[in-house]
Amino acid sequence: MSLTLADIETLFAAHGGTMYSGEPVTQTEHALQTARLAEQAGADDELVTAALLHDLGHLLTAAAHGDTPTLHGVDDQHQTAVLPHLKPLFGPRVLRAIAGHVNAKRYLCATDDGYREQLSADSVRSLALQGGVFSAQQARAFIAAPGAAEAVQLRRWDDAAKTAGLSTPDLAHYLARARRCLLAVAP
Numbered sequence: 001m002s003l004t005l006a007d008i009e010t011l012f013a014a015h016g017g018t019m020y021s022g023e024p025v026t027q028t029e030h031a032l033q034t035a036r037l038a039e040q041a042g043a044d045d046e047l048v049t050a051a052l053l054h055d056l057g058h059l060l061t062a063a064a065h066g067d068t069p070t071l072h073g074v075d076d077q078h079q080t081a082v083l084p085h086l087k088p089l090f091g092p093r094v095l096r097a098i099a100g101h102v103n104a105k106r107y108l109c110a111t112d113d114g115y116r117e118q119l120s121a122d123s124v125r126s127l128a129l130q131g132g133v134f135s136a137q138q139a140r141a142f143i144a145a146p147g148a149a150e151a152v153q154l155r156r157w158d159d160a161a162k163t164a165g166l167s168t169p170d171l172a173h174y175l176a177r178a179r180r181c182l183l184a185v186a187p
Contacts, residue, residue, distance in 0.1 A: 002088040005175050005182075008056065012171055015059040021122040024164035027059060032168040033161035034154075039169075039177075041157070047150060049090065049178040050097035051157055057082035089182055093147060100142075100151025101158060102130050107142045108155060110134040118159070 003011075016028030023030065031052050038051035057078025079102045083095055105123065108115045110133050119127065127133070134142060142148055 001085060003085045005089075005179060008053070008178075009171065009175060011056065011059045015062045018062065020055075020162070021058075021120075021126075023120060023122070023162040025162050025166075027055065028171065029166070029168075030158075030161050031055060032171065032174065033163060033166055034157045035174045035177075036166075036168045037157040037160055038154070041153075043153075045177045045181040046091065046093045047097060047154070048174065049181055050094045050150075051154055052174045052178065053082070053086065053094070054079075054098050054101050054154055054158060056086070056098075060085065090178075091181070091183060093150065094181065096147030097150045097154045100145075100147055101154045102126075103134075103142055104148070104151040104155035106131060106134045107139050107148075107152065110136065110139040111143075120162070123159075 012028050012031070016031070017026050019025070020027050020030040025033065031054075034054060035048050035052035038048045043051070055078060057080070061078060061081055079099055083099060086095060086098070105119075105127060109119075109127065116124070116127075116133070143152070
């Protein structure tokens with residue numbers, strides 16, 4: 001089932017108020033903070049949209065897995081679960097960044113000394129469920145793939161987007177940016 005921007009707004013309204021896996025922010029606050037960091041870094045509409053929607057899969061799977069699936073030993077595969085719903089709307093840059101942000105964590109754990117120690121308890125739990133730290137060979141293969149560098153940048157924004165009470169532009173602001181990068185055939 002393909003989503004529309006109105007459907008995405010409805011998902012945030014229905015499930016965005018849940019806490020973001022043991023962090024001091026809700027799902028919506030996390031999404032808005034991630035998009036804000038992308039915007040502040042000068043990212044274009046596609047990367048800001050990927051930042052906003054990178055965890056939308058959590059909202060899609062919320063009913064099945066609850067608000068913190070890792071506590072139950074579940075990897076909800078949010079980074080890929082959302083792709084069929086977004087593919088009719090957005091091009092490959094948006095989709096690759098969203099799809100790659102989990103493997104970017106695995107990559108950074110393998111290549112950036114000290115990165116793993118900065119992860120929250122839930123991120124450490126999900127890392128194990130998502131396949132663990134990349135081997136050197138896996139890290140080289142990942143970063144050589146198209147869009148990997150953008151997925152790594154998205155991951156860094158993701159990691160920094162967990163500040164309680166931070167003021168951000170609203171969802172409508174970022175959905176307007178998403179509208180500008182919709183595919184011509186999008187509903």
